Amino acid sequence: MELYRACYRSKINWGNMRLPLPDEIDKTLLRIRRINRKAGVTGALLLVDQHIIQVLEGLTGPVLDTVYCVMNDPRLEAIEGIIHEPADFRLFPNSLMFFRDLTDGLAASKHDVLRPLLDHPADVTREEAYRAFGHFAQELQEGRLTNDMLMI
Structure with missing residues (x-):
């Protein structure tokens, strides 16, 4: 079974939001x-200013089905693929959908790899996306290791 990874960025279409953004995010x-x-x-x-950047991982069919659903979501516009490729491993193996709101700029001020997401969210490159998602994947892994050590 081959793993697949897809990453896209999109702009939020505020006119099609039915709820305030925090409620819309929770429900979604x-x-x-x-x-x-x-x-x-x-x-x-990742929520970045007026944009969303998402990475999806899994078997090719389900990942592409999810991308298709995203492309038909009226709350999103200007959807653009950043990464579409086979993957050797999952960055987020235990996360059904990790979420971070980066709009306040605090995380980017502490971690340079997140800065491009705020500086130019509409033009994030493949490498910038991988570095940003890799940062959070490592953060999650370190948290799991800490939890495992505490459970000993």
């Missing part, structure tokens, strides 16, 4: 995580 994450559990898809979603 609940739905995404429920669907991803059934489909075997993992990944991460």
Whole structure:
């Protein structure tokens, strides 16, 4: 079974938001995580200013099905693929959908790899996306290791 990774960026279409943004995000994450559990898809979603950058990982079919759903979401516009390729491993193996709101700039001020996401979210490159998602994947892994050590 071949793993696949897809990453896209999109602009938020505020005119199609039905709820205030925090409520819209909570509702959407609940739905995404429920669907991803059934489909075997993992990944991460970053909110950056007026944009969303998301990475999806899993078997090719379910990942591409999820991308298709994203492309038809009226709350998003100017959707552009950043990464579409086979993957040797999952960056977020235990995360049905990791989420971070980076709009306040605090995380980017502490971690240079996140700076491009705020500086030019509409033009994030493949390498910049990998560095940003890699940062959070490592953060999650370190947290799991700490939890494992505390459980000994």
